[in-house]
Amino acid sequence: MSWAEIGSEDELRELLGEVMPRAATKERVLLHERDREWLASSPFCLIATSDEAGNCDVSPKGDPAGFVHVIDDATIAIPDRPGNRRADGFLNVLKNPHVGLIFLIPGRNETLRINGRARLIREAPFFDDLIVKGHRPHLALVVDIEQIFFHCAKAFLRSALWKPERWGPDGLPAHATIIKDVQKVEESLEELENYYGESYAKRLYG
Numbered sequence: 001m002s003w004a005e006i007g008s009e010d011e012l013r014e015l016l017g018e019v020m021p022r023a024a025t026k027e028r029v030l031l032h033e034r035d036r037e038w039l040a041s042s043p044f045c046l047i048a049t050s051d052e053a054g055n056c057d058v059s060p061k062g063d064p065a066g067f068v069h070v071i072d073d074a075t076i077a078i079p080d081r082p083g084n085r086r087a088d089g090f091l092n093v094l095k096n097p098h099v100g101l102i103f104l105i106p107g108r109n110e111t112l113r114i115n116g117r118a119r120l121i122r123e124a125p126f127f128d129d130l131i132v133k134g135h136r137p138h139l140a141l142v143v144d145i146e147q148i149f150f151h152c153a154k155a156f157l158r159s160a161l162w163k164p165e166r167w168g169p170d171g172l173p174a175h176a177t178i179i180k181d182v183q184k185v186e187e188s189l190e191e192l193e194n195y196y197g198e199s200y201a202k203r204l205y206g
Helices: 009-016 033-041 089-093 125-130 154-159 175-182 189-195 198-203
Strands: 046-052 058-064 068-070 074-080 098-103 111-121 140-151
Touching: 033 111, 046 089, 058 089, 058 140, 068 125, 074 125, 098 125, 098 140, 125 140, 189 198
Parallel strands: none
Antiparallel strands: 046 058, 046 098, 068 074, 074 140, 098 111, 111 140
8 A cells, every 4th residue: 555645734634624723722922820830740841852954852851840940921941950961952952942842740641831942051040949959950941932732631541651550661671781782882781780770860960
């Protein structure tokens, strides 16, 4: 069977139909009190970026719930924590400031989506409010909000994401084994197992 590719908006609309009225009017540009409550309860978000050529990246960010700092009704800040130093998303932001964010709350099937323009800030008075376990971030992603809305629950309901009985984490090899299989690394499997073992969680903030 040959592929049938969609090549225009008209073709797409013919297939999907028109936007539902409630979905068409849900976009906002300022934080509502409900948005602030959601951000205060969210311990995890995904940040989508792209460079000037359109090459994309999605990076996860996580901290204790409420780690996102609300500067005002149109601006939020996301602290950076120690990582692998690739900085793929940050490098993209330097070339193209447009970002897309999805904020999750474990157990909730809806998500909060924010789109806007981002800046990298290395110092600001609000950094003192971003300290976790004694660690003050050396960098924050500040996002000027251009679009904000709540996204429906269908994807989470279809995937049963929060239902433990549907999980299968042991169906895949341990992370150390996967790294050894897919990357050229100098470390032995035992060394990788030690690195990603119990001490890994102790190095989250330093």
